[in-house]
Amino acid sequence: MKLTDIFNCPKPEITIPRPCVIAEAGVNHEGSMSIAERLVAEAAEGGADAIKFQTYKAATLASRDSPAYWDTSREPTKSQYELFKKYDSFWKNEFEALKRCCDTAGIAFLSTPFDVESARFLNDLMEVFKISSSDITNKPFIRILCDFNKPILLSTGAADLHEIAEAVEWIEAKGNRLALLHCVLNYPTADENAALGMISALKQHFPQHVIGYSDHTLPGDMHILESAVLMGARVLEKHFTHDKTLPGNDHYHAMDKADLKHFYARLEKTLVSIGEFTLRALPEEEPARRNARRSLVTACAIKAGRMLRPEDLTWKRPAHGISPRHYEEALAMRARRDLSEDTVLGWSDLDKA
Template sequence: MFKIGSKIINASSPTYIIAEVGVNHNGDVQMAKKLIDVAADSGADAVKFQTFKSEKLVSKNAVKAEYQVENTQSQESQLEMLKKLELRFEDFRELKEYCDGKGIEFLSTPFDDESAAFLNEIGVHAYKIGSGDLTNLPFLKKLSQYNVPILLSTGMANLGEIEDALDVLKENEVCILHCTSNYPAPYHEVNLNAIRTIQNAFGRIVGYSDHTEGNTISFAAVALGAKVVEKHFTLDRDLPGPDHKASIIPQELKELVDGIRNIEASMGDGIKRCMPSEINTKEVARKSLVAAKDLVEGDVISENDIVTKRPGTGIEPKYLPLLIGKKINRNLSADQTLTWEDLI
């Protein structure tokens, strides 16, 4: 079992959908609030940010990832980029209160000890750990002490590295998120079957942090058993910043939520049977045994006397061998459906 706030996430629960703002607010609190509005209107369960102190996250000489260079078209350092995307703790306090008023869960990824302590102070119900900190075991050890459920992203990782992290977090509730850490992630490197591999290996609730374009892969992840889905979204993919181009827009976020709910409704219990809405179709589309020609009471039925035709309201064709050699007890006209009562 895994719980975020009042919502329990288990094998039979609805998929928990996290609308990931990340840094797509571009350092603007008002834009962040607009994104919260979009997430709440979409029906997502939570909206997630990233909380960090830039100087504590990266060194002044750290270069940007290739996708960050490509998406920002800038040669600035990673520190310079992050400084423009950083929000103050006071801003996050305000945003959490705004989320509370909107009835949507506030989540955030802490990237340093001070940010983690702050998020604990304002009462977050779960930490999201980014893939980059999966192997940062000292940091995970500190987070474990807050006794808060943890969403553990596993981009770039193998099973051994996941196991090492879980050993540190053994006292915490942990949901493991499969992930491919590229923005956008190429389809041929998504490796969705790893969802089941992780599930089988660790027996934990497993989800999917989706960095692909569009919603298709998130839908597939849900069908494979992902119980948490996280997806970046933005107000406009043409906004400046590293993550906008790999994010979905408000209409697509609504489509993501609606699509996941439809998939959940369609999964069923796995018992193969005729569904209530199929009953009429079954009667119309299936076939019965009918008289091939006019038959007279007392006639002995031969194969030439019977054909199979719609509707399926009479004797099923599979019982044809049982009719051969039987007598009929009333006159039947051609195309008349036989019943068991017509036989002697």
């Protein structure tokens, strides 16, 4: 699926659509181009529609005394500046190379910009801009990104409704197409705190926009992502790594290619079992329709030419004869021939009065 396809005005849905899946590699390349290229290849192999990196310089993103907000037992770095400084070596040349790598692999390239300079060179590489939850109140930056006239993916982590509505107003004023991604800004997010009901709340408050989900739970059996799709998320984003056992950063709560394949297999079975949002009998139910439903049946012997009476009729299986829905019509008719008790009536057995 192309990323831009999710922004098309959807027709009324008669099935749950397959989501667009973004593998959030972030900075899990840890400054190695070979690892970054491996992440691209494995995300494509796993079936992701896009892979997303992060583009920043620590000096323009965080002050030197900015405290950690992640699980420091998993990622022990106590300062945001120190952590970001470890992984901010990739810049314009590296992301241009990764864009070419993505094109070769057949997967869309994305990277979240965290400053104006990176947004400018990333504009030439992407069809869609992603705005981090951390910038949902950053009015001047949101406006600058909107000025590139591309669709916007906006994560809503740690935001109250009025803050989301305010950011939506800024983007709508610029005329950009928009997808809002429910997100819990907690690393990792406990399953019980995934708050997937907020997907429905976003659909209710912002029906004019696409709704998705950016996940920070541990991958496990991937049921959280599956549930998000059933709640209505049309785009999914989840951290992605080539090795979940690596310490620190975003490896510990990321999925890998095996998780991604498992998710698709689970989701496919679930969507097949849900089917279409239409009420109809299935072809597989035809034997039951023919044999478990009932027909009008004679409750006693009836002589040829006699009008049928209520006490002459009952209803029994199978449904090979006149349906009980035609009960009143049958009572207005007479027997065409002698009918024995327990005859499954057909229209050929009756004449109009």
